[in-house]
Amino acid sequence: MAENKTQPTDVSVEEFLAAVEHPTRRADGFELLEMMRDITGQEAVMWGPSIVGFGSYHYKYETGREGDSAAVGFSPRKGNLALYGLTYGPDADRLLPELGKHKTGAACLYVNKIDDVDRDVLAQMIRTGYQHVMEELHTS
Numbered sequence: 001m002a003e004n005k006t007q008p009t010d011v012s013v014e015e016f017l018a019a020v021e022h023p024t025r026r027a028d029g030f031e032l033l034e035m036m037r038d039i040t041g042q043e044a045v046m047w048g049p050s051i052v053g054f055g056s057y058h059y060k061y062e063t064g065r066e067g068d069s070a071a072v073g074f075s076p077r078k079g080n081l082a083l084y085g086l087t088y089g090p091d092a093d094r095l096l097p098e099l100g101k102h103k104t105g106a107a108c109l110y111v112n113k114i115d116d117v118d119r120d121v122l123a124q125m126i127r128t129g130y131q132h133v134m135e136e137l138h139t140s
Contacts, residue, residue: 006048006069013044013052017076025076028114032074032081035119039126040072051075051084055130057138071133072126083109088137089128095121 017033020026033044033052042054053070060066072085086092086109096102096109100117103110109125111117 006051008053008056009046009048011046011049013046016046016050016052020076022076022078024113025078025081028081029074029076031114032083035123036072036074036126039123040130042071045070047073050077053084055134057133059137071138072130080110080112081114083111085133086122086125086129089125089132091128092125095125095128099125 013033017026017029020029029052036042036052036054037044040054044052044054045056047053047070051070051073052075053073055071056068057071058066058068070084072083074084075082080103084107087096087104087107089095096104098118099109099121101112102117114122
């Protein structure tokens with residue numbers, strides 16, 4: 001079975017964020033770095049070339065595919081901020097309407113900038129998403 005393309009690296013998270021070209025995405029990246037570090041109690045690790053992740057979990061699908069991934073994380077992309085692991089929490093459906101301006105994808109939450117969302121709701125989604133991934137989705 002093929003190995004996951006997105007693996008943890010030794011690249012400095014701070015250097016990666018400092019190099020983000022868009023000034024708002026760069027500032028939001030540093031804010032998310034602190035917020036996710038405080039909430040998860042984990043240090044940030046680069047996963048692949050562009051995902052800042054916190055904690056890791058092992059998953060195994062019914063198909064037999066398995067691997068490791070960041071429990072929660074984000075990527076400051078050119079067009080938006082992609083947030084990972086936040087829509088998995090049991091309160092996500094209830095919290096999303098309270099979050100503010102956002103879009104959702106298969107497993108991602110997209111926001112243009114942190115000022116578009118309610119930071120308290122975002123923090124709650126990080127907390128419950130992280131807990132759910134680590135307590136319910138993590139397999140040994």
